Amino acid sequence: MIRLSFLLFLVSITVGTCQNQGAKSKDATTAKQVDLHNHNPYYSRTDTTHLNVSDAEWKKVLPEDLYLVARKKATEQAFTGRFWDFEGLGTYYCAACGNPLFRSDAKFASTCGWPSFYEALRRNSVRYETDTTYGMVRTEVLCGRCDGHLGHIFDDGPEPTGKRFCMNSIILDFEPDSGKKSK
Numbered sequence: 001m002i003r004l005s006f007l008l009f010l011v012s013i014t015v016g017t018c019q020n021q022g023a024k025s026k027d028a029t030t031a032k033q034v035d036l037h038n039h040n041p042y043y044s045r046t047d048t049t050h051l052n053v054s055d056a057e058w059k060k061v062l063p064e065d066l067y068l069v070a071r072k073k074a075t076e077q078a079f080t081g082r083f084w085d086f087e088g089l090g091t092y093y094c095a096a097c098g099n100p101l102f103r104s105d106a107k108f109a110s111t112c113g114w115p116s117f118y119e120a121l122r123r124n125s126v127r128y129e130t131d132t133t134y135g136m137v138r139t140e141v142l143c144g145r146c147d148g149h150l151g152h153i154f155d156d157g158p159e160p161t162g163k164r165f166c167m168n169s170i171i172l173d174f175e176p177d178s179g180k181k182s183k
């Protein structure tokens with residue numbers, strides 16, 4: 001009887017520890033996201049006003065890895081981002097300013113290693129610029145609200161547009177549709 005009680009005691013400690021770790025990890029993730037947006041006064045998913053924020057100010061309010069992509073046009077390594085093979089149903093927002101950019105319906109499985117979409121959420125969600133760096137002529141895609149660098153667009157996408165918006169995961173914030181299950 002004493003042995004059994006001791007065993008139950010051990011099980012309760014183990015289960016309790018696992019539950020606490022799970023709760024702690026989830027809270028930490030949520031806290032990190034909230035913290036990220038709290039430090040960024042320009043982040044809004046509803047304000048569509050075009051932003052004119054200095055580079056020095058962006059450097060202050062964005063985490064370094066996000067700043068380097070959004071403002072210095074860095075490219076994250078293929079197959080390393082959060083969303084290149086992600087299939088959740090929901091909306092993607094600019095991680096720098098909150099501008100709605102893409103719907104998951106327009107996302108398609110691509111072998112390039114970066115999240116790929118065949119169309120933007122709205123025509124003015126993004127804007128385009130010619131990029132002649134690295135000896136190539138490409139079309140750069142920028143956020144329509146904050147002018148942050150998102151990635152590039154290519155003509156090898158699927159129907160109905162034939163376009164491939166090749167994006168950096170780090171510049172995307174994903175909000176799942178409520179009440180729908182991810183694929």
Ligand code: FE
Nearest residue numbers: 094097143146
């Ligand atoms: Fe933006």
